[in-house]
Amino acid sequence: VAVIANLAILSSSTSLAHANTVAGGGDYSGQPAPPTGCAEIATGDVRVAVQQFDSTENVKVVCRPGQAFYPNHGDPSHAATDSTGAACTVTYYADVSIGQMRPNGVRTASWDSPPGPEPLAPGRVSANAMLLADTRQVPGALSGAQADLYHELPYVTYNRSGAWDGARCAGGAWTECGSTTRPEGRGSATFDPCIASTRYAPNPPDCTGGCEQPVANLVGQLSQSAMAGTVQRWPKAAQPPQVGAVVNLPVLFYIPDWRFNGGQQALLRQTLVLVGPPDDHGRSRVFTYLVTAGLQGVDWDFGDGQSTHFGDAAGLGQDLHPPAGSSTVSHAYARISDAGGYHVTATEDWGVRVDKYWIGGHAEVAALERDVRIAAAADLAVGQVEPIPCSGSGCG
Amino acid sequence: VAERGQLGQTLVVFALVLSMFFVWMIALVGDAGALYVAYNRLDDAALLAAQSGASAIDAAELYQGTLRLDVGRARLTCQQALDAAAVHGDCGSTTAAVVVADAREAVRLPVTLLGQEAVVHVRHAARPAYGGRLGAVST
16 A cells, blocks of 8 residues: 655744834835735744645744735734744644555555654554445446545544744644444445545546547447338238238338347447546546437338328337237328339437536536437338129129 | 991901000000119119228228228118118128128009009129239338
8 A cells, every 4th residue: 555645734823023003004204115915924933834725824924014914905014922832733634545446345545644753642544445336336326435535635634732832833642533433334344534535636637538438439339239120011011812002091110120239229328437547646536427329210201202200219110000009100192102112211310328427517428429310211012992893703 | 338337347446456555555665764764773872882882991901911891881881872872772791702782672653554663673792902003012
C-alpha cells in the first residue's frame, strides 16, 4: 500500500501589532496615502501549508502606521497583543491513498501518522473503507457507502492542543479517531470516522475518447445486428385453385423473421460501467452508460399510393388472420393490380441511444448514437372476387 | 231450293266456328302475354337474387386461400333481393359453393277462358369466382 503523507501544521496565533490610525488611510501629517493592503507580513509564524484547499490559518501580520489592515476597506490597523502562552491548536492533515477497488467493492485507504516531537499514541495508521461496489451501480441510482470518495479528495485529520510559546504551538498530544465497525450492513467492514473529504478538489477526468470505446463497440454491434426480414401477408400466396389478395378485403401484412441482436426484441437496454482515467491523486470517476436500442418506427408503402406510419413494434404486424385475429398492419386495395403487382415496402427505423450517468450528473452522449434504416419489400398481386351465374356442372 | 238452303246453313256454322276460334285465340294471346311478363319479372329477380347471394363470401376462409360462401349470409342476401323485387320465392337450396334462387308466383290470367291463374316458376344459380391474377408474394 502506497503511503502518501502530506503534512500541514497550521498554527493559531494572535500576535498582531498595529498602529493607531484613522479610516481611509494616511495620518493627517502629510504622509503619502497608504497602499491598499498590508505590505508587510511576518512569515515566520506561518507554516508551510501544503495540504488541500479547505485549510484555515491565522497568520501574524504586521502593519506599518497608517496602513489599512484589510485590503478592501479602510478599517484602521489594530493594536497587537502578545499571545504568548495562549492556547493554540495544531491540525495535521494526512493525505489518504486509496487503492484500486477490489471485485467485492472494497478499497484500501491508508495514511501516515503525524510526525513531530510528540509521538502519536500507538494505534492504527491505516484502515479499510467499504466503497461503492460494481453490483450497486445502476443508472440514475449510483449510491453506496462513501460514494463521494470516488470524486472527492479524502483526507484524515489529527488535532493537538498546546500553548503558544511565541514561536510555535507547543505541548499536547495528538488525538486520533478510533475505528469502529459500521453497523449499517456490508458485514463487519471497518469504517474510519476520521476520513473526510473535500469538494474543493476538482472532479477526476471525464471518460471520453478511448475510455468510451467499449460503448462505441457495443453501439456498433447493435446497429449492425438489425435485420429487416421479409414481408408476408394474409391471404397467403395463391396456388390454384386457391385465391390470393382481393380488392376491398383488407390484406394483413406482417414481418415474421425480423431480428435484432440475434432475437426478436424491439427494445433492448444494456449497461456498461466504465472507470474514467485517474487524476494525480489516483481518483477516478465511475460512469454508467445506458445503451437503449430499439425500433423507433416502421413506414409502410403499399404500392398503390397509400402509406402509413407506426411508431412502435406494432408496425411489424402479427401472423394473424380472421377469425383468430388480425394484424395491426392492414390495407384494403381498391383496384386490381397490373401485371407487375403492387410493390410493398416496409422501412424499419432502428435507433441506438446512449445515456451517461455518474455521481452527481447525467448526459446524453449524442456522438455515440446511431440511427439505422433498413427495408423489407415484396410484390403483391391483387385480384377480385365476383359472382357469376351458373348452371349444371358449372356450379360445382 | 234445298241446295241453296244447305249452303246458307254451312255459312252460318262456319261463321260461328270462326268467331269462336278468334275468341279463343284472343284469350290465348292475352294469357300468354301476361305469363310472359310475369316470367320476365321473376327471371330477373331470381338472377339478381342469386348473384347477390353469391357476393357473400366467407372472408375467414378467403384469408386461407379457400373461396366459399358464407351460407347464412348468402341466403339472407338472396332472400332480401327477392323481397325487394316483391317476388315470392326462397333461397333454401343455397350451399357453400352455389346460391340457388327459386322464384315462384301464381299469375292471374286476364282472360279466364283457359283458367283463372297459372303458376310461373323460375330458378337461377350463381357462384363466386376469382378474377384477375392469382397473387404471389416475392421478396
